[in-house]
Amino acid sequence: MEIKLNKACKIEGTVEIPADKSITHRAVMLSSLASGGSVIKNYLPSDDCLRTIAAFEQMGAKIKTEGSALYIDGAGLKLQKPQKEIYAGNSGTTTRLLCGILAGQNFESVITGDESLSKRPMQRVIEPLSQMGAKINSNSGKLPLVIKGASPLKAIKYTSDKSSAQVKSAVLFAGLYANAATTYSEPVKSRDHSERMFQAYGAKVEVAANSVTVYPAEKLNAQNITVPGDISSAAFFIAAALIVPNSKLTITNVGINPTRDGILEVLKKMGADISIENIRDVSGEPVADIIVRYSKLKAVNIGADIIPRMVDEVPVFALIAAHAEGITKITGAKELRVKESDRISAIKGQLSKMGAHIEELEDGFIIEGNGAELSGATVNSFYDHRIAMTLAVASLVANGETVIKDCECVDISFPSFFEVLKKICR
Ligand SMILES: O=C(O)C1=C[C@@H](OP(=O)(O)O)[C@@H](O)[C@H](O)C1
Ligand SMILES: C=C(OP(=O)(O)O)C(=O)O
Numbered sequence: 001m002e003i004k005l006n007k008a009c010k011i012e013g014t015v016e017i018p019a020d021k022s023i024t025h026r027a028v029m030l031s032s033l034a035s036g037g038s039v040i041k042n043y044l045p046s047d048d049c050l051r052t053i054a055a056f057e058q059m060g061a062k063i064k065t066e067g068s069a070l071y072i073d074g075a076g077l078k079l080q081k082p083q084k085e086i087y088a089g090n091s092g093t094t095t096r097l098l099c100g101i102l103a104g105q106n107f108e109s110v111i112t113g114d115e116s117l118s119k120r121p122m123q124r125v126i127e128p129l130s131q132m133g134a135k136i137n138s139n140s141g142k143l144p145l146v147i148k149g150a151s152p153l154k155a156i157k158y159t160s161d162k163s164s165a166q167v168k169s170a171v172l173f174a175g176l177y178a179n180a181a182t183t184y185s186e187p188v189k190s191r192d193h194s195e196r197m198f199q200a201y202g203a204k205v206e207v208a209a210n211s212v213t214v215y216p217a218e219k220l221n222a223q224n225i226t227v228p229g230d231i232s233s234a235a236f237f238i239a240a241a242l243i244v245p246n247s248k249l250t251i252t253n254v255g256i257n258p259t260r261d262g263i264l265e266v267l268k269k270m271g272a273d274i275s276i277e278n279i280r281d282v283s284g285e286p287v288a289d290i291i292v293r294y295s296k297l298k299a300v301n302i303g304a305d306i307i308p309r310m311v312d313e314v315p316v317f318a319l320i321a322a323h324a325e326g327i328t329k330i331t332g333a334k335e336l337r338v339k340e341s342d343r344i345s346a347i348k349g350q351l352s353k354m355g356a357h358i359e360e361l362e363d364g365f366i367i368e369g370n371g372a373e374l375s376g377a378t379v380n381s382f383y384d385h386r387i388a389m390t391l392a393v394a395s396l397v398a399n400g401e402t403v404i405k406d407c408e409c410v411d412i413s414f415p416s417f418f419e420v421l422k423k424i425c426r
Pocket of ligand 1: 021166167191
């Protein structure tokens with residue numbers, strides 16, 4: 001699906017951001033592994049989360065949808081062997097977290113995915129889970145994966161060389177099936193939704209600065225969870241309001257978990273007019289309303305210490321940096337090369353086509369913001385939802401028409417993106 005967009009006069013109004021993708025995945029997984037009936041309110045019905053739901057239905061969880069809620073009758077920690085392979089679609093989170101759960105089962109299972117997912121690295125989960133005793137065969141570290149679980153798994157102390165919530169969560173899930181406490185350490189703390197939610201479902205977890213210890217569990221307790229809005233989805237509208245002159249936008253129900261709020265911290269440093277109001281707790285996650293006004297921004301340098309807190313926002317941040325005064329350097333973002341597309345190369349290529357001054361680094365970008373005016377062009381999303389949405393926001397400040405290819409990929413994380421965008425563009 002090709003989408004054509006034109007320059008916006010301003011961004012105005014109030015939007016409620018759809019539910020968090022990371023939290024929806026985890027809530028479906030933990031509810032499926034729990035004993036009894038859980039309710040997940042305000043879940044995200046995006047393609048990636050639907051893959052997770054389908055996977056657990058295949059393994060014995062009974063999942064019913066009613067409006068924006070999911071009713072899950074858990075299968076317990078020991079799942080049923082799926083009758084056929086599990087298709088994870090485009091979703092890295094489904095695949096990697098599932099590996100941790102399948103490692104602890106008494107059966108062999110197979111995970112496959114789409115073309116993009118089949119190119120993504122899985123050795124990062126194969127390695128710790130193999131140390132724990134699972135037997136995993138792969139296509140040179142890529143999908144399809146054949147996972148033969150072991151019971152119990154062997155507890156390990158694992159130090160990861162990268163900060164990845166997916167690897168961490170895979171090890172934590174496997175730790176529920178281990179013979180003793182399992183500890184995972186990482187260089188910079190990655191998103192901690194798993195740790196928070198494990199505790200809510202009754203698993204024993206100890207959290208230190210950059211490490212987490214999980215204890216074996218006999219059972220998990222069903223829960224009622226409300227999923228907050230996704231800051232990674234909100235980031236596109238924050239960006240739009242910041243760079244389109246005369247804008248003012250209120251974004252309600254945004255998760256502001258401190259392991260996810262790097263984008264807000266960096267934008268404030270750049271001089272962004274962003275206020276965070278009505279901070280509250282929703283099912284153990286901090287949530288707020290965010291008011292954003294068009295702002296004159298100054299360039300900053302960001303690196304490996306903050307990237308894990310804004311990893312999925314880097315593409316749209318690059319666009320914002322192209323509107324700041326001065327030169328922004330982004331480093332420590334090499335992980336972007338192994339997401340749904342090579343996001344460093346995609347952003348450099350497509351924003352350059354629109355007239356931005358961007359240099360590509362192995363692990364980031366150098367972006368010259370001074371007065372670069374964007375022009376409409378025909379650009380490629382590479383079937384990557386974050387690239388499609390970044391280019392849609394870029395079109396709002398570009399002269400002339402922008403044509404974005406293959407926009408159906410927004411369904412991966414934000415199916416209503418273009419409707420919401422239409423509502424706030426004047
Ligand atoms: O755990 C999660 O829900 C996610 C972790 C991040 O990936 P990595 O763990 O590979 O950094 C992020 O990019 C992804 O969108 C969701
Ligand atoms: C990288 C992403 O997701 P996943 O790894 O789950 O495919 C994303 O949503 O930007």
